[in-house]
Amino acid sequence: MTHFATSADGTRIAYDRLGGGPAVVLIGGMFCARPATRELAGRLAERFTVLNYDRRGRGESGDTAPYAVRREVEDLAALITEAGGSAAVYGHSSGAGLALEAAAAGLPITRLVLHEPPYGSDDEDERRTARELAENVQAALKDDRRADAIKLFLAASGMPPETAEGTAADPDMQAIAPTMPYDFEVMGDTARGGAIPEDLARAVAAPTLLIAGSASPPFFRDTATRLTALLPNGEYTLLEGQDHAAPADQAAPVITAFLAADPQR
Structure with a gap:
């Protein structure tokens, strides 16, 4: 229940x-x-x-x-x-x-x-990469390109392209994708570069x-x-x-x- x-x-x-x-x-x-x-x-x-x-x-x-x-x-x-x-x-x-x-x-x-x-670390290059990933995912979601947003994140996480492609096509993953920016905010990716x-x-x-x-x-x-x-x-x-x-x-x-x-x- x-x-x-x-x-x-x-x-x-x-x-x-x-x-x-x-x-x-x-x-x-x-x-x-x-x-x-x-x-x-x-x-x-x-x-x-x-x-x-x-x-x-x-x-x-x-x-x-x-x-x-x-x-x-x-x-x-x-x-x-x-x-x-x-x-x-x-x-x-x-x-x-x-x-x-x-x-x-x-x-x-x-x-x-x-x-x-x-x-992440305090390294400025890594912080810049984290901010850019968050911004690119948010831009894809703003255009309702949910599969693209998922693939961007999974690729950055090291998932092989063919696996990321299949995962991004999953309806359950696409249903939850609009909450991805919530996690970026929680982790401070935009504000602190994820440090x-x-x-x-x-x-x-x-x-x-x-x-x-x-x-x-x-x-x-x-x-x-x-x-x-x-x-x-x-x-x-x-x-x-x-x-x-x-x-x-x-x-x-x-x-x-x-x-x-x-x-x-």
Whole structure:
């Protein structure tokens, strides 16, 4: 059964509620709605009450223009209220960027798990490339060239052209493509060229776990270690043999152990 929370601007946010125990909210990344985190939700539900939701503009959730990152933070705040007033939060990829924004904004987050947030380096050439990609994707979407927008992003991520072509033709991918600029805003690609928001990291009080995979591109591990050093209460875990799409059976035990740890630790 789908549940709905109402955000501060009146947008209805769809979510599943599973399990029992302390609450944890799951946040997916670009192109992801509830199905992408459903298996992880099921595994975590063995120990926790899990709220697995569709970010605004995706799945069964509504959307309200104009977009702002603070509105997605408000969406998460509404879900935490539904969870009982406080919750742990897990974010994957750009969902981890949103989780960081929310924690820095002071939402009642008890513990935070950031799984491969895709921030880039401070190198100006890399920042310029990130800004250009965001601008080119936005231009394609403005012209309703959804497949082109998807291909631009996937090519920049290193996907082979023939694979990107097939993925971009998927109706489900095209349906969610208009939310791609939301993720660019969350990650600061236009404003900062995707560099780590050091001020936000330093403002996070909650115990925070950074996760990266040994088979992922090196920048994910570099970002995770840099963020861990910036956070007042951060720790880092490497998932051996895993990449950005680490399966639930590999990620869930690490997340469970961290979320269930003694709060005085």
